[in-house]
Amino acid sequence: MRVLFGLVLVVGIGLAGFAVYMAKNRIGEYQATLAEQQAKLASNVPLEPVFVLKKRIAYGEKLTKEHVKIIAWPENAIPEGAFQEGPALFPESGDLRTVLRVMEKDEAVLAVKVTEPGEDAGVSSRLQKGMRAFALRVDVSSGVSGFLRPGDNVDVYWTGKARGRNVTKLIETNLQLLAVDQIADGDRNAPTIARTVTVMAPPPRIAALAQAQSSGRLTLSLVGAGDDTEIASVEIDQNELLGIEEKVQIEREAAEVCTIKTRKGAEVVEIPVQCPE
Structure with missing residues (x-):
């Protein structure tokens, strides 16, 4: 009986060892195949x-x-x-x-x-071909409370008197800021209350900005990152702001009237008649 039990135990241990050996070989083959496939995949991408x-x-x-x-x-x-x-x-x-x-x-x-x-x-290294740098005067309110950074885009509004009215008009859109005061580092996150900002624009627009700055007040509006919306013309005066409708007086010419004067004693009487062509 003991001999039979020992024989069964030996056979069982042998089968278990054989199973472990086969499993190890299968895992090794799988890993080798996987490594080969990964190498082939990597070699397919130049x-x-x-x-x-x-x-x-x-x-x-x-x-x-x-x-x-x-x-x-x-x-x-x-x-x-x-x-x-x-x-x-x-x-x-x-x-x-x-x-x-x-x-x-x-x-x-x-x-x-x-x-x-x-x-x-410096700023000159950031200027694109055909573009120029121009400084705009700003303060806390016109400079978006100091949240402007180099690399941001802004819209420019002009406020002044035109045709006898106080008008605010959008004159430039999506101008890129090259510098805020003397800071050209766009990676600064701290708000800076600037006195000037430097923008990039072609020479004709620089002339328009110079004229606008000398004849009125400029205000900047920050454009959102990645916003490429095209904005139509924007202009508003005080009457539009307050909802006042301006009455337009139309002058009409008085109709031409022809008369004939006749005298009756001391009295002169005018009688309307059709005017000659």
């Missing part, structure tokens, strides 16, 4: 070198080779303006680029976030 940052870098800092590294980036997802070649980012002249916006660790270095080689982070 990769390209892209410069990214090794650490966070702030506005106004010079970008050096110590700040960046190269990683493999999926070819179909490379951001527009990314740098892929060393000479393009760091020219042989040795002139360094300046950071225009705060960039975080592992973020791709984009052309819109750095200056041209050798340039600083």
